[in-house]
Every structure is written in structure tokens, then in C-alpha cells.
Amino acid sequence: xxxxxxxxxxxxxxxxxxxxxxxxxxxxxxxxxxxxxxxxxxxxxxxxxxxxxxxxxxxxxxxxxxxxxxxxxxxxxxxxxxxxxxxxxxxxxxxxxxxxxxxxxxxxxxxxxxxxxxxxxxxxxxxxxxxxxxxxxxxxxxxxxxxxxxxxxxxxxxxxxxxxxxxxxxxxxxxxxxxxxxxxxxxxxxxxxxxxxxxxxxxxxxxxxxxxxxxxxxxxxxxxxxxxxxxxxxxxxxxxxxxxxxxxxxxxxxxxxxxxxxxxxxxxxxxxxxxxxxxxxxxxxxxxxxxxxxxxxxxxxxxxxxxxxxxxxxxxxxxxxxxxxxxxxxxxxxxxxxxxxxxxxxxxxxxxxxxxxxxxxxxxxxxxxxxxxxxxxxxxxxxxxxxxxxxxxxxxxxxxxxxxxxxxxxxxxxxxxxxxxxxxxxxxxxxxxxxxxxxxxxxxxxxxxxxxxxxxxxxxxxxxxxxxxxxxxxx
Numbered sequence: 001x002x003x004x005x006x007x008x009x010x011x012x013x014x015x016x017x018x019x020x021x022x023x024x025x026x027x028x029x030x031x032x033x034x035x036x037x038x039x040x041x042x043x044x045x046x047x048x049x050x051x052x053x054x055x056x057x058x059x060x061x062x063x064x065x066x067x068x069x070x071x072x073x074x075x076x077x078x079x080x081x082x083x084x085x086x087x088x089x090x091x092x093x094x095x096x097x098x099x100x101x102x103x104x105x106x107x108x109x110x111x112x113x114x115x116x117x118x119x120x121x122x123x124x125x126x127x128x129x130x131x132x133x134x135x136x137x138x139x140x141x142x143x144x145x146x147x148x149x150x151x152x153x154x155x156x157x158x159x160x161x162x163x164x165x166x167x168x169x170x171x172x173x174x175x176x177x178x179x180x181x182x183x184x185x186x187x188x189x190x191x192x193x194x195x196x197x198x199x200x201x202x203x204x205x206x207x208x209x210x211x212x213x214x215x216x217x218x219x220x221x222x223x224x225x226x227x228x229x230x231x232x233x234x235x236x237x238x239x240x241x242x243x244x245x246x247x248x249x250x251x252x253x254x255x256x257x258x259x260x261x262x263x264x265x266x267x268x269x270x271x272x273x274x275x276x277x278x279x280x281x282x283x284x285x286x287x288x289x290x291x292x293x294x295x296x297x298x299x300x301x302x303x304x305x306x307x308x309x310x311x312x313x314x315x316x317x318x319x320x321x322x323x324x325x326x327x328x329x330x331x332x333x334x335x336x337x338x339x340x341x342x343x344x345x346x347x348x349x350x351x352x353x354x355x356x357x358x359x360x361x362x363x364x365x366x367x368x369x370x371x372x373x374x375x376x377x378x379x380x381x382x383x384x385x386x387x388x389x390x391x392x393x394x395x396x397x398x399x400x401x402x403x404x405x406x407x408x409x410x411x412x413x414x415x416x417x418x419x420x421x422x423x424x425x426x427x428x429x430x431x432x433x434x435x436x437x438x439x440x441x442x443x444x445x446x447x448x449x450x451x452x453x454x455x456x457x458x459x460x461x462x463x464x465x466x467x468x469x470x471x472x473x474x475x
Contacts, residue, residue: 002026003095006033007088007102008073009110011132011245012058013205014065016170018130019101024071024174031177032095033066033073035059036088039192040079041109045378046370049195050340051244054374057203058246060186065205067184070177075187081113089120100125103132103245106285107378108295134282135249136162138289148290150393155286156279160264168250198339201240201374208241212252216259216271223270230332230343231416236274239375240341242281249278277344284383287393294382297363299391304398306470309361318453319354320368322421325452327434328408329353331421338421340374345411351388352402357459359466362389390467398467401460408434424448 004023011017012035023031042052063073078087092100100121105111118127131137141159142148149155197203215236219226226234241247253275257263260271288294299305318324322333332346342350347369354365366385370376386392390400412418415433419426424447425436432439440447 002029002099003097004029004031005092005095005097005100006031006071007100008033008035008062009102009105009245010243011103011248012055012062013208013246013248014062014069014173015205015209016172016248016251017103018132018171019103019128020174021171022128022130023099023101024177027177029098031071031174032097033071034088034091035073035075035187036084037075037077037190037192038080038084039077039190041081041084042192044080045109046367046376047192048340048370048372048374048376049193050197050372050374051240051376052190052192053195054197054201054203054240055244056187056190057197058205058244061204061206063184063187065173067181068176069174070179070181071174072181072184077188077191081109082116085113085117085120088117092121092125097125099128101128101130103130105133106138106289108292132248133245134285135159135168135253135278136166136282138286141286148286149283152280152283152394155283156276159279159282163253164264168253170248170250170254195340197374200237200339200341203246205246208238208247209251211236211241212238212247212255216255220256220260220274221270224268224273225270227273228345228411230346231412231414231420235344237341239377239380243375243377249281252278280383281380284379287383288379294386295378297366299389300386300393301391301395303471303473304389304391304467306473307466308470309466310359312358312360315358315453316354316360316364318450319350319358319360319365323450323453324353325437325450326353326404326408327415327418327422327425327436328412329404331412331418334421336369336372340372342369342373347384348388349402349404349407351385353404355389356401356463357404357454357456359459359463362386362391398471399464401463403456405434405456422449 004026006020006023011019014020059075066073076087078084121127136159141155141162223234226232238247238252242249256271256275263269263271263275266272291300294300319333322330322337324330329350332342332350336342351365354360355362362385366381369381383392387395390396390398408418414430418433425433428436428439436447436449437451
């Protein structure tokens with residue numbers, strides 16, 4: 001009997017899973033599935049404990065769903081990618097696997113791992129890989145000169161043209177392969193720090209699909225109006241599911257188009273605004289494949305590596321803990337620390353503050369976000385940080401610096417979000433919520449809240465000088 005093995009990675013779903021669908025294409029084949037946890041590799045990559053917990057909980061649901069289809073899922077744990085290749089090659093031999101099916105990952109270490117495995121299995125096991133985690137595969141959207149776009153808007157325009165020509169239908173879940181299997185035992189707990197994911201992000205494919213349907217049907221029309229207001233639930237909150245593959249981008253696109261058939265012809269609509277965010281996700285992944293140095297903590301703009309960053313652990317820790325004295329920044333960081341999630345506008349504000357107000361290396365912020373985020377994803381996180389730091393492709397110009405106070409006034413005018421995460425400011429009136437210490441001084445009160453750790457006006461001048469010196473080659 002022919003044996004097909006599906007290697008599940010960041011694609012923890014049974015519907016619209018290209019590798020799983022292909023492995024099940026032969027009705028007479030025996031189909032097995034494996035998932036390999038690599039805790040030491042995760043530590044090197046800085047994975048958040050909450051994301052590991054979400055993976056584990058989703059994996060358990062996937063294991064049960066596959067068992068209903070007659071497909072056993074074996075979960076194994078080894079230290080790192082090298083050990084994973086060794087174990088998987090041995091597993092293929094022991095189980096007499098004829099073909100291995102997996103969906104591609106695009107990070108540099110993951111690509112090297114897959115190349116090594118293909119070499120180990122050459123001549124013995126056929127390896128079939130798929131571009132499952134993107135709407136369009138890397139390298140398929142290029143300039144007229146055959147190069148990767150370095151600016152987002154022309155990439156998006158070309159991407160949409162390709163999108164209309166592509167087959168993006170979702171694949172069904174596999175048909176049952178004989179009798180359902182008895183419910184398997186839960187996988188062994190990962191040898192990794194544990195953290196609660198919270199009720200806001202229930203695990204599993206069905207929870208992700210329910211959230212997607214509700215968002216596209218009930219909320220996306222208001223997306224452009226609400227997405228920058230952190231006090232409202234105006235975003236989809238689907239990024240944790242996309243990051244671990246409990247949801248596919250094709251499912252997002254097709255559900256959006258089903259609810260809003262004219263989305264591609266309505267660039268001013270909320271539906272198009274959300275599609276735009278999905279395309280940003282694609283842009284950063286395509287960039288990462290075209291420029292692998294992005295996986296090695298290198299800035300896209302070379303001269304920005306000459307910026308003389310401030311080495312100040314106390315300021316870095318104040319930012320991490322939400323104790324900077326700037327309410328919108330502190331509320332954002334406390335939300336991140338407590339929930340593992342942060343609103344996108346707040347990611348921009350807090351990232352800009354670390355780099356442009358504290359003049360701390362963007363890579364310190366990138367690492368910290370990854371250590372906390374439920375939706376931690378190298379391409380998106382790196383892309384966002386390099387945008388905020390003015391070091392990346394299509395980045396904000398270095399002289400464009402967010403004022404954290406005016407950002408708070410604009411996007412949380414009554415301080416609703418701030419008060420949720422900074423209860424020590426509950427008594428501060430709306431008009432003063434963005435200047436709480438100024439209000440406290442007038443009232444002759446003492447707040448259990450720090451004074452601003454930097455003066456924004458002076459910090460702006462210091463940052464401009466640092467960037468200008470780096471650009472001119474001076475120190």
C-alpha cells in the first residue's frame with residue numbers, strides 16, 4: 001500500500017490545506033500526519049509562550065478532527081530543526097513512506113531545513129511542497145524588470161491584477177478514509193514556557209472561521225472608520241489564526257468576496273481596506289524571500305545600520321512595562337503584556353516611541369514584540385518595525401516622527417482605552433487624560449504614574465541628528 005505523510009507546520013487546519021488535500025488525492029493511499037515541536041528552535045526565534053499555547057490547543061483540536069477523517073496525527077518533540085530533519089527522515093523509513101507533503105515556510109532557517117530534508121530523502125521519498133500560506137507565491141509579482149517591488153502601492157496594484165487571474169478557490173476538507181479513529185490521547189505538553197491565551201482567542205479552526213464570517217458579514221463595512229480606534233473592536237483580530245495557519249488567506253479573501261462581491265472595484269470601501277491589510281501581509285513575505293538578509297536582523301536601508309542607538313536598559317524596561325509616562329504608549333504595552341495582542345495603530349505608536357523618542361535600536365523592540373505576541377510572525381513583525389524605524393523598504397521617512405501625545409488625542413480622545421489599561425488614571429478628566437501629570441500638579445495631587453521619561457520635542461531633535469549623521473557618514 002502506498003503511504004503518504006503530511007508534515008504539518010504553520011497550517012493547523014483540515015479545510016483549504018493544500019498539502020493535506022494533495023496527500024488525500026489517492027483514495028487507496030494510507031495517509032498519516034505528523035507535527036514536530038522544536039522548543040530550542042522556538043527559543044532562538046523568541047516565540048511567545050502564548051503563541052506556543054495557542055499552537056498546542058489548536059493542535060489538539062486538529063488531532064481530533066483528523067481522527068474523525070481516519071487520519072492519525074502523531075506529535076513529536078525534539079530540540080531544533082536539525083534534530084527534526086533527523087527524526088523525520090527516520091520516521092519516513094520506519095513507516096515506509098512513499099511521498100511527503102508539506103506547505104512551504106518562507107523564513108530562512110525553515111527554507112534551509114526543508115532543503116536539507118529533501119536532500120536526505122532524495123531517491124527514497126518524493127517530497128511535494130505547496131505555496132499554501134499566501135494568496136500568490138513569492139516571486140510571482142515582479143516589476144517589469146523582473147525584480148521585487150520595493151514600494152508597497154505599485155506592488156499592490158500588480159498584485160490585484162494577478163489576483164483576478166488566479167484560481168483562489170478554497171479546497172474542501174478531506175473525505176473520511178475508512179472508519180473514524182478512536183479519540184487519541186492529547187499530545188505531550190511542549191517543553192516550553194506556558195502562558196494562558198485568554199478567552200478572546202479561542203483555539204482552533206472552527207473558532208477562526210466563525211470570527212471570519214462574523215467580521216466580513218457584520219463589521220468590515222465600518223473597518224476604515226473604526227480600525228484606528230483602539231477602544232473599539234474595529235479590526236478582525238484574525239492575525240493569531242493566520243500566523244499559525246488555523247485560517248488561510250484564501251479563506252479570508254473568498255469570504256470577503258462572498259459578502260462584498262464588488263470589493264476589488266470599490267477602493268474606498270471598508271472591505272477593500274481590509275483586503276489592503278491582507279496584501280501588506282503578502283508584501284512582507286514576498287520581500288523576505290527576495291531579501292533573506294531581513295531574516296538576519298539586517299535593515300533594508302544599509303546606511304541606517306550606522307545610526308548610533310542609545311544603550312539604556314532602564315528606558316527599554318520602562319517601555320516594555322508600560323511605564324514611560326506617555327499614556328497611549330503605556331496602555332498599549334500593558335495590553336500586549338497581559339493579552340499577547342496589540343491593536344495595529346498602537347503597534348505603530350509604541351514602535352515609533354521606542355525608536356524615535358528613546359532612540360533605542362528597533363531590533364530590541366522587534367524581539368520584545370515577538371516574545372509577547374500571539375500573532376508573532378517574522379515577516380510582518382520585521383516589516384512593521386522597519387517601517388516604524390525608517391530602516392525598511394517603503395518605510396516612513398526618518399524625519400516623520402509620531403508625537404505620542406497627539407496620537408493619543410487623535411485615536412483615543414476620551415481616554416477610554418487608556419483608562420482600561422491604566423487604572424491609576426481613572427480619575428483624570430477626559431480633557432487631561434493625555435497630560436495626567438500636568439492635571440495632577442494643578443490639582444495638587446500625586447498620581448501613581450510616572451512622569452514622561454523623555455521630552456518629546458528634544459527627543460525628536462536628537463533622533464533627527466542621529467539619523468542625519470548616519471546618512472552623511474559622520475559620527
